[in-house]
Amino acid sequence: MSMFSYCTERLHLSEHEAFLRIAVARAARKHPVLLSMLEDGRLHLSAIAKLAPVLTESNRDELLTQAMHKTKKKILEFVAKVAPKADDAGTMRKLPPPREPSKPAALGQLRPEVCSVAVATASSTSDAVAMCPAPVKPAVVEPLAPSRYGVHFTASTELHEKLERLSDLMPGADLASVIEAAVTLKLERLEAKRFGKAKKPSKNLEQADTSPGSRYISAPVKRGVYERDGGQCTVVGKNGRRCTARKDLEYHHHDPHGRGGNRSAANISLMCTTHNQLLAERDFGKGVMDPYRRSGVSVSEPSPVYYVPADGCCDLLGLDQVGRAHERLCLAEVPATATSG
DNA sequence: CGAGTCCAAGCTTCCCTCAT
DNA sequence: ATGAGGGAAGCTTGGACTCG
Numbered sequence: 433m434s435m436f437s438y439c440t441e442r443l444h445l446s447e448h449e450a451f452l453r454i455a456v457a458r459a460a461r462k463h464p465v466l467l468s469m470l471e472d473g474r475l476h477l478s479a480i481a482k483l484a485p486v487l488t489e490s491n492r493d494e495l496l497t498q499a500m501h502k503t504k505k506k507i508l509e510f511v512a513k514v515a516p517k518a519d520d521a522g523t524m525r526k527l528p529p530p531r532e533p534s535k536p537a538a539l540g541q542l543r544p545e546v547c548s549v550a551v552a553t554a555s556s557t558s559d560a561v562a563m564c565p566a567p568v569k570p571a572v573v574e575p576l577a578p579s580r581y582g583v584h585f586t587a588s589t590e591l592h593e594k595l596e597r598l599s600d601l602m603p604g605a606d607l608a609s610v611i612e613a614a615v616t617l618k619l620e621r622l623e624a625k626r627f628g629k630a631k632k633p634s635k636n637l638e639q640a641d642t643s644p645g646s647r648y649i650s651a652p653v654k655r656g657v658y659e660r661d662g663g664q665c666t667v668v669g670k671n672g673r674r675c676t677a678r679k680d681l682e683y684h685h686h687d688p689h690g691r692g693g694n695r696s697a698a699n700i701s702l703m704c705t706t707h708n709q710l711l712a713e714r715d716f717g718k719g720v721m722d723p724y725r726r727s728g729v730s731v732s733e734p735s736p737v738y739y740v741p742a743d744g745c746c747d748l749l750g751l752d753q754v755g756r757a758h759e760r761l762c763l764a765e766v767p768a769t770a771t772s773g
Numbered sequence: 774c775g776a777g778t779c780c781a782a783g784c785t786t787c788c789c790t791c792a793t
Numbered sequence: 794a795t796g797a798g799g800g801a802a803g804c805t806t807g808g809a810c811t812c813g
Contacts, residue, residue, distance in 0.1 A: 449798065451785060478796060503795065626806090628777090651777055682805075 452477045459484035463492055474500045479507045486514040626681075627663070628654030637697060649683055649695050656697045657683065665704040677704035684708050 459480055460466045469475040475483075479499055487495060491514065499507055598610050623629040628651035640652035665675040684703035687694070 452797085455785090476796060 452481050455481040455484055459487065463487060465492075465496070469496065469500070476504075478504045482507045482511055486511050626654070627658040628652065628656075629658070640696075649700065653695060653697050653700065654683065657700050657702060660697065661702040664702065665707055666701045667703060667707040675704060675707060677707075681705075682708050 456466065456470065456477055460470075466475065466480055470477070470480060475496070479502065482504065483495065483499055495510060495514065498510055502510075595607065595610060599605065599607070637652050637656040640650040640656075663678055663681070665677040665681065667675045669675075681702050681704060683700050684707075685695075686699050686701065
C-alpha cells in the first residue's frame with residue numbers, strides 16, 4: 433500500500449489532505465526543522481508544500497526565516513524569486529508518478545544471510561521483503577564465455593515454487609530454458625502492450641483510429657511509431673547526435689492531447705522519460721514541471737549506460753537549469769561501449 | 774486465442790468554496 | 794483576508810474486457 437493510499441483509505445483523508453501531508457513529510461525528511469516550525473505555527477502546511485520544491489541546504493535558513501508567519505501568497509513570491517517560472521504556462525503532460533517508495537526491494541537484491549530466514553518464515557513475498565533490511569547484494573550477471581552468461585540471484589520461496597511448477601510443465605527443459613521461456617513470454621506481452629507489437633497485426637496504420645477524442649493510442653499507431661523511430665528516443669542534439677536511450681520510452685504527443693492534439697503517428701514520437709520531461713519543461717515551464725521530480729523518484733532516471741552526452745542539448749531545448757535528471761543525462765560519464773546511434 | 778480497446782489506479786495540479 | 798479542504802482535470806501504465 434502506498435503512502436497516498438494509506439492516507440486516503442485508512443486515515444480517510446481527502447486526496448488533497450493526503451497530498452499536503454505527504455509533501456510536508458517528504459520535505460521534513462530532508463529538513464527536519466520544518467516539523468518544529470509547523471508545530472509552533474511559524475509555518476503552515478500550504479507554505480511548506482510550496483517551499484519544499486525550492487528548499488535546499490544552502491538556502492534553507494534564509495528562506496525559512498523569510499517565510500515565517502507569511503501568507504501563502506507571500507510564500508509564492510519567495511518561491512518565484514528562487515525558482516522563476518517560464519512565461520509559457522498551461523496544461524501539461526504529466527510523467528509517470530513515483531512508485532519507488534511503495535515498491536519493495538527486489539528479492540534478488542536482499543542480503544542472503546539475513547533474508548534466508550525471513551523468506552522462509554514469511555507468509556508472502558511482501559512480508560519477506562518487509563522483514564529484510566536495505567538491499568546489499570544486487571543480482572550478478574557474469575560473462576562466462578562468448579554468448580554465455582552466468583546469472584546469480586536470491587529467489588524467494590514463491591519464485592522457487594513457481595519455477596518448479598513450470599519445470600513440471602516443461603519436461604526435459606533445464607532451468608535456463610524454463611526461465612528463458614517465461615521471460616520470452618513476458619517480453620512478448622509487454623512489447624505487445626507497450627509498443628503494439630503483434631505476430632499477426634489485424635490493422636495497419638491507415639486503418640487506425642487517430643481522432644483526437646480519445647487519449648488512447650491505437651496499437652497500429654504504437655507499432656508504426658516504434659518501427660519508424662527504431663525503438664529509440666528521437667531527440668537530436670545541436671551536434672546532430674541522437675539520444676541513444678532505448679529504455680523508459682514513452683509516446684510523446686507533439687501537440688498534447690490536453691490541447692486537442694490527435695493520436696496519429698505524425699503527432700507522436702518515441703521519447704525517453706528524461707527528454708519527454710524536458711520538452712514538457714520547455715512547453716509548460718520549469719516551475720510547473722519541477723514538482724514532478726522533486727521527490728527524486730518521480731522520474732525514472734535513465735542509466736548513463738544508455739546515453740551519450742548530448743552537447744548543446746540544453747541549448748537545443750532552450751533551458752538553462754533543467755534539474756537533476758537532465759544534469760545526469762548531460763554530465764554522465766559514457767562507458768567505452770556506448771556509442772552514438 | 775491473440776489483438777485491440779477501455780478504464781481504474783496512482784499522484785499532483787488548479788480553481789473554487791468553506792471555516793475561521 | 795487567509796489557509797484548509799473539495800472536486801475536477803491531467804497523464805501514463807497495466808489489468809480487465811471485448812472482438813474477430
